[in-house]
Amino acid sequence: QVHLEESGGDSVQPGGSLRLSCVASGFTFSSFTLHWVRLAPGRGLEQVAAIRSDGVGTHYADAVHGRFVISRDNSEKTLHLHMTSLRLEDTGVYFCTRVYDGGNSFLFWGGGTVVTVS
Amino acid sequence: QSALTQPASVSGSPGQSITIPCTGSRSDVGFYNLVSWYQVFPGQSPKLLVFEGNRRPPGASPRFSQSKSGNTASLTISGLRTEDEAEYFCCSYAGDVAYLFGSGTKVTVL
Numbered sequence: 253q254v255h256l257e258e259s260g261g262d263s264v265q266p267g268g269s270l271r272l273s274c275v276a277s278g279f280t281f282s283s284f285t286l287h288w289v290r291l292a293p294g295r296g297l298e299q300v301a302a303i304r305s306d307g308v309g310t311h312y313a314d315a316v317h318g319r320f321v322i323s324r325d326n327s328e329k330t331l332h333l334h335m336t337s338l339r340l341e342d343t344g345v346y347f348c349t350r351v352y353d354g355g356n357s358f359l360f361w362g363g364g365t366v367v368t369v370s
Numbered sequence: 371q372s373a374l375t376q377p378a379s380v381s382g383s384p385g386q387s388i389t390i391p392c393t394g395s396r397s398d399v400g401f402y403n404l405v406s407w408y409q410v411f412p413g414q415s416p417k418l419l420v421f422e423g424n425r426r427p428p429g430a431s432p433r434f435s436q437s438k439s440g441n442t443a444s445l446t447i448s449g450l451r452t453e454d455e456a457e458y459f460c461c462s463y464a465g466d467v468a469y470l471f472g473s474g475t476k477v478t479v480l
Contacts, residue, residue, distance in 0.1 A: 285467050287467075287469070289416075289471075291410065291416070296373065296457075296459060296471060296472065296473050296474035297408070297410075297416065297459045297461070297471040297472075297474065298373070298471055299468065299469045299470070299471065302467040302468070302469075303467075304467060309466075309467065311466060311467045311468050347415060347416070352427070355421070355422065356402075356404045356406075356421075356422065356463045356469075357404070357406035357418055357421035357422060357461070358406065358408070358416070358418060358461070358469075359418050359427055361415040361416055361417075362415065363415055364415055
């Protein structure tokens with residue numbers, strides 16, 4: 253079955269950097285657009301970034317555009333999020349997620365990795 | 371990229387039905403019939419409850435249903451139970467690979 257597992261979360265100071273990773277299994281990784289979604293205290297869920305299956309097409313939330321870079325390694329079945337110039341408001345749990353086959357709703361979620369900026 | 375608007379909290383008694391509205395715009399909720407709803411318990415990953423009309427993933431309870439009118443989608447929880455106490459988020463497809471989530475609604479069972 254589909255499994256997504258995030259890592260890389262840590263506590264950092266404002267202005268710092270982190271690289272999150274998400275290792276996937278149980279599906280044809282190279283066929284799916286993948287997303288990072290965060291759950292921030294008091295701010296709810298937010299799609300942070302997305303990357304198409306070919307790794308070329310990307311999308312970023314306005315709040316992170318220019319600071320975060322999403323990438324993927326289809327050979328390693330791994331999704332990354334390189335986060336720079338971190339701000340207090342970037343604190344939250346970061347989830348790797350995928351929609352169901354052929355759909356537009358997030359059926360599959362990882363367990364999340366915690367980023368604390370303070 | 372404004373978040374969809376939800377009330378901060380909704381409450382009800384066991385057995386009652388409650389409705390959580392989710393208001394977007396003509397560019398997202400009003401344009402696409404692609405709204406989904408997620409249940410989040412503290413410390414857990416979001417769980418898809420109902421999506422794209424009233425489709426449900428395997429194992430999801432039929433007590434959760436959604437409707438849409440114009441730019442507003444709504445989640446109804448029927449036969450409210452204590453285990454329904456959680457935070458609920460709507461989400462709308464917004465074109466290309468973009469999605470907008472709601473601000474979240476905390477449900478309390480009185």
